[in-house]
Amino acid sequence: MNSSYSKLIENLEYLKLSQMITHLDETIDFMNHNQLSFAETLIKLTDYEIDMKQINMVKSMVKVAAFPHLKEVKDFDFLFQPSINKEQILDFTTLRFIERKENIVFLGSSGVGKTHLATSIGIAAAKKRTSTYFIKCNDLILNLKKAKLENRLEARLKHYAKYKLLIIDEIGYLPIDAEDAKLFFQLIDLRYEAKSTILTTNANFKSWGDIFQDPKIANEILDRVLHHATVINIVGDSYRLKDHIQIENKKS
Structure with missing residues (x-):
């Protein structure tokens, strides 16, 4: 033995x-x-x-997936943001929207919880072994510009297009010139009706023409993003400042 x-x-x-x-x-x-x-x-x-x-x-x-933090849905204070439908967010974590190749857009002012919710859905996807990647819009644009200069744009676009779920954070925080807007459009076009994308933005869709400095390209991007998309419009106080707000409320 x-x-x-x-x-x-x-x-x-x-x-x-x-x-x-x-x-x-x-x-x-x-x-x-x-x-x-x-x-x-x-x-x-x-x-x-x-x-x-x-x-x-x-x-x-x-x-x-390169998430900025590991905050999950269970860590989100839905009572603080009553404009958000908790059941709808939980439904996203079932990944049915990925099976349907649909998009999600989180729209709202700075600090209301857009990135937290986008990341939490991404973590749910990654945990179920769904290829997922998180990137800030400005970093994405810089990477695509660099790839274009190095004559490897097609490979870079394919890299970002391969993920079943791509999360593009903070669209509208920094302006995007017309040439860079075309790069962004190429990626969105590659993913259109093929893969799911989550976008977070602080800018209403009417102002995207100004953000991308080309109304025609902006409309083409929006057309593809919103065709099969759920838009979550978050209206409320800054989620980041909620603890400070609660402290002030207790004092008053």
Whole structure:
């Protein structure tokens, strides 16, 4: 038994099955006490390894997505922002909108929780092993401009187009010149009716012509973004300042 046990440990180490090594003794005890078959014992033992691999895969997916923080839906204070339909946000986390290749646009003034909600949906997607990537609009534009200068724009566009869910944050915070607007349009056009995109913006759609400094391109972008989209218009106080506001309310 000892030689067989040692050989088994040696084999598991060679195969780098660390969870099976960790849980080997307790699984053997469980097998003996419950008269499990060999197959049942092997299933129980391999489940430990699979569970850990899935946990690590989720961590990897979340890391690759480049989220600015790891705030989830459960961390959002819906009571502070009553204009937001909590059930609707929870429905987004089922990822049905991704299956339908639909978009989401979070519209509202600075600090109302747009990025938090967009990220929380992204984390839900990454946890379900859906390829997801988060990027601020200005960084996206800079990356596309750089790729164009280096004659690798097509490859860069394909890179951003491949994600099942792309989150583009802070559209409208910085102006985008007409040439850069064309780069942005190319990406939106590539993803149109093929993949889902979440956008956050502080600018109403009428002002997008000014943001992109080309009303025609702005309309083409909006046409593709909004064709299959849910727009969440958040009306309320700054979510970032809610703790300060609550303190002031208690004082008064």
